[in-house]
Amino acid sequence: MARFLIIGGFLAVVFWVFSIVDCTVQPAARHRGVSKGAWVAIVILIPVIGGILWFAIGRRRKDDSDARPYAPDDDSEFLRGINRKEQDARIRELEEELSKLEDDGDHPDPRP
Known part of the structure; x- marks a missing residue:
C-alpha cells in the first residue's frame, strides 16, 4: 500500500x-x-x-473553431480581395477563344 x-x-x-x-x-x-x-x-x-x-x-x-475558416467562401477577407471585373473579363476572353476554336473545327479538312 x-x-x-x-x-x-x-x-x-x-x-x-x-x-x-x-x-x-x-x-x-x-x-x-x-x-x-x-x-x-x-x-x-x-x-x-x-x-x-x-x-x-x-x-x-x-483546432478551436475560431482558428480560421475551412473554405475560401467562409473567409470574408479572401472574398473582399477577389476582383470580379477581372474575373469576368478573363472568362469572356476564354469563351471567345473557345468559340474561335470550335468555329475552326467545323470546316472539313481541305486535303484529299
Whole structure:
C-alpha cells in the first residue's frame, strides 16, 4: 500500500509541475476564461485539481473553431480581395477563344 502512495504522490507531483510549466509557457492568447496569471495561481494553489481544470477548460486548443475558416467562401477577407471585373473579363476572353476554336473545327479538312 505504501508503494502505491509513493508512486501516486510522485505522479501527482510530476503532473503538477507539468501543468505549471505548460500554463506558464503558453501565450496569453491560448488561455480561456481568466487571465494567464489567474490560471498559474489556480494551478499552483490547487495542485492536481488545478492542473486538471487547466487541461480541461483553460487551455485553448489549436483546432478551436475560431482558428480560421475551412473554405475560401467562409473567409470574408479572401472574398473582399477577389476582383470580379477581372474575373469576368478573363472568362469572356476564354469563351471567345473557345468559340474561335470550335468555329475552326467545323470546316472539313481541305486535303484529299
